[in-house]
Amino acid sequence: MSDLVDRLRSQAERYHAAHPFHVRMNAGELSPEQLRGWVANRFHYQESIPIKDAAILSNCPDVTMRRRWIRRITDHDGHDGEEGGIEAWLRLGEACGVPRGEMTDHRHLQPGVRFAVDAYVTFARTKPWVIAVASSLTELFAPDLMAERLAAFEKYYTWIDPEGLQYFRNRLFQAPRDSEHALEVVLEHCHTEADQQSAFDALAFKNDVLWSMMDAIDLAYPS
């Protein structure tokens, strides 16, 4: 079974952390306009994640799984006076100089980013729920990127109010917790070679989603 974990983890090489736009971001080489373009486009991902997670819940007959998975939705949407990730992302955008209305009205949203994000939501709606869970496993690779990004923002992009970086700080503990649960689910349910291959393919698909988003952003805001 740990073979499956190794196979899944091997896809770290294709994670969007290696995308040239992220490499330039973390080296402090992006202009304010490029960072603003990235943050405005990524908002569509942030606002779609809870819809994707609700789609997974709607396909899942396992109450134990639903009780844990639902946390992902409230983490992003917020609850009972607690702001969630979507609000934190809007604050990040504002700290970078993008008014929140320009994120929510999608005026900066590139077609390629829209198509990639919407393909992820459709995948979660239409695939078996365990396979949709497997597609979230890029979060296994996210904490390293998040830590690097946080350090880069604090070091190079000092024109951004550090208060705006709370989103990344939250993901540092949310992503490992979430990916641990997703991995448990995949290991519990994917026993046959065919199921394990489907889980692997789902993760490859998700890497493609993330990479395509970065390609579209890179093209729209060239160096």
Ligand SMILES: O=C(O)c1cc(C(=O)O)c2c(n1)C(=O)C(=O)c1cc(C(=O)O)[nH]c1-2
């Ligand atoms: O900034 C990033 O690089 C990054 C990557 C990922 C990811 O690897 O899917 C997520 C996030 N951020 C993120 O903020 C987030 O809420 C999130 C949810 C999910 C998911 O697939 O359910 N991935 C990610």
